Amino acid sequence: MxxxxxxxxxxxxxxxxxxxxxxxxxxxxxxxxxxxxxxxxxxxxxxxxxxxxxxxxxxxxxxxxxxxxxxxxxxxxxxxxxxxxxxxxxxxxxxxxxxxxxxxxxxxxxxxxxxxxxPSAQLFPAIARLRAEAGTRRWFVVGDDYAWPRRTAQVLAAQLTSLGVQFVGARFLPEQGPSAAQLAHVLAEVEATAAQGVLVLMVGQNGVRFNRAFARRGLHERVLRLSTLMEENMLMGSGAAATTNLYSTGGWFRSLxxxxxxxxxxxxxxxxxxxxxxxxxxxxxxxxxxxxxxxxxxxxxxxxxxxxxxxxxxxxxxxxxxxxxxxxxxxxxxxxxxxxxxxxxxxxxxx
CATH class of the missing domain: 3.40.50.2300 (Response regulator)
Incomplete structure (x- = not known):
């Protein structure tokens, strides 16, 4: 056969x-x-x-x-x-x-x-819950530069006004990986906007590198992160010290x-x-x-x-x-x- x-x-x-x-x-x-x-x-x-x-x-x-x-x-x-x-x-x-x-x-x-x-089913309710429980109203978007991160940010920006939540900035970095200088520039923008949360729309190793740079700058102690692709392999790549105040949302987790x-x-x-x-x-x-x-x-x-x-x-x-x-x-x-x-x-x- x-x-x-x-x-x-x-x-x-x-x-x-x-x-x-x-x-x-x-x-x-x-x-x-x-x-x-x-x-x-x-x-x-x-x-x-x-x-x-x-x-x-x-x-x-x-x-x-x-x-x-x-x-x-x-x-x-x-x-x-x-x-x-x-x-x-x-x-x-x-x-x-x-x-x-x-x-x-x-x-x-x-x-x-x-x-x-x-996004409407996955991220909108997650951001609504974090606003209610952690008071996170000011978000900065960091994503890879292609359709999924850009369109996701557009869809959410229109929806979030009903929650009293706003995007205070957005940066989309090279899909094949940002440079150290580009990451440093984005993190400086996150600080300058007084963002309370960062929506991380980055794939795999790009997200790992962002998490490490985020923690080296000390932002992990005071700024929340939310991702949709963050999973167990990315946590291991990031290192435990870089995952404080890091959230993920999706349909399945190994710990369910x-x-x-x-x-x-x-x-x-x-x-x-x-x-x-x-x-x-x-x-x-x-x-x-x-x-x-x-x-x-x-x-x-x-x-x-x-x-x-x-x-x-x-x-x-x-x-x-x-x-x-x-x-x-x-x-x-x-x-x-x-x-x-x-x-x-x-x-x-x-x-």
Whole structure:
């Protein structure tokens, strides 16, 4: 029987490379579990890994060849919005594409199904809670310079006035990594604006470097940080001394005490052993992407985009985040706010 090949876009180099090993390991677990349960449409599943961190012309060429030869039958994996926007024109209407990362919202293109968080559901309630509990009203945005951070800041700026909260400044730094001088300049601006909180919209190693510079300047003791991509690998990279007053918000944390979260961590350790890379939010999103893809295709009875587009609305399934419900092409699920405690997170509460 022919394989069902899932193209899996993961970052193995560049700022997002810090997520790569855990994303690959979780994808391997997901594929093994799918195959133990009969695969997709009765076909054994294989993940073909594609490096989303390589230069985009090379990535587009690699993906185009795989699509043109019929070598892959669907696409998923954790990768940035910049990569998504680069590859959608190649994938659209050809194979179903599940995008599991937190992103800027408003994605409606055919064949694209989103299981990640969006700003209105993820960040607005988190900022509202921090305003109520910590009095954080003045925020400075520091992000990488591409669609997700810029659009997220735009969406939130319009929403936050109802809370009596404002952005007092914003800086977007080179996507492939800011210089030490650029980081120093941004931190001086944070101090000059008397910001009480910094919204950190930075990927992987960029966020790690920002956290370290933030702590060296002593800002971690008096200015709160909130991030959407901050996960366990980034905490380890930042160092425990740099994570004071650091919050993260999202649909899954390793420290969640839900049965679904504990089950995933237990199965992951059983599959890979105790020495496997730490499961963080990006890795869990990869698991979510594979199982959402299976559920969408199985319900449609076909991997054709016309069939999956017709059948996705109203689809539900149970995964590591609990019950997932698709409204149109977006999945809805529970969201949480958590505070860093060394190399892990303490749950503050459900949003």
């Amino acid at each position: 022919s394989e069902f090949v899932v193209g899996t876009l993961l970052h193995f180099q560049g700022p997002g490379g810090i997520y790569g090993p855990s994303c690959q390991a979780v994808t391997e677990l997901a594929v093994a579990e799918l195959n133990a349960a009969g695969g997709i449409l009765g076909r054994p599943v294989r993940a073909e890994l594609l490096d989303a961190g390589q230069p985009r012309p090379a990535l587009r060429g690699q993906l185009a060849r795989a699509l043109d030869t019929g070598r892959i039958h669907a696409l998923t994996g954790w990768h940035t919005s910049a990569v998504r926007n680069a590859v959608v024109p190649l994938v659209q209407r050809r194979v179903p594409y599940v995008y599991p990362a937190a992103y800027e919202g408003a994605e409606t293109r055919p064949g694209l199904y989103v299981t990640g968080e969006v 005490a839900t049965g679904e979260a504990l089950d995933l961590v237990g199965r992951y350790v059983a599959h890979h052993g105790n020495g496997a890379p730490a499961v963080g939010a990006a890795a869990e999103a990869c698991y979510e992407g594979v199982f959402a893809l299976r559920t969408i295709v199985e319900r449609a009875g076909s991997p054709t985009v016309a069939a999956t587009d017709r059948s996705v609305d109203g689809l539900t399934y149970d995964g590591p985040r609990g019950r997932m419900l698709f409204r149109g092409n977006h999945a809805q699920h529970r969201l949480y706010l958590a505070r860093a405690d060394g190399f892990d997170f303490d749950l503050v509460g459900e949003l």
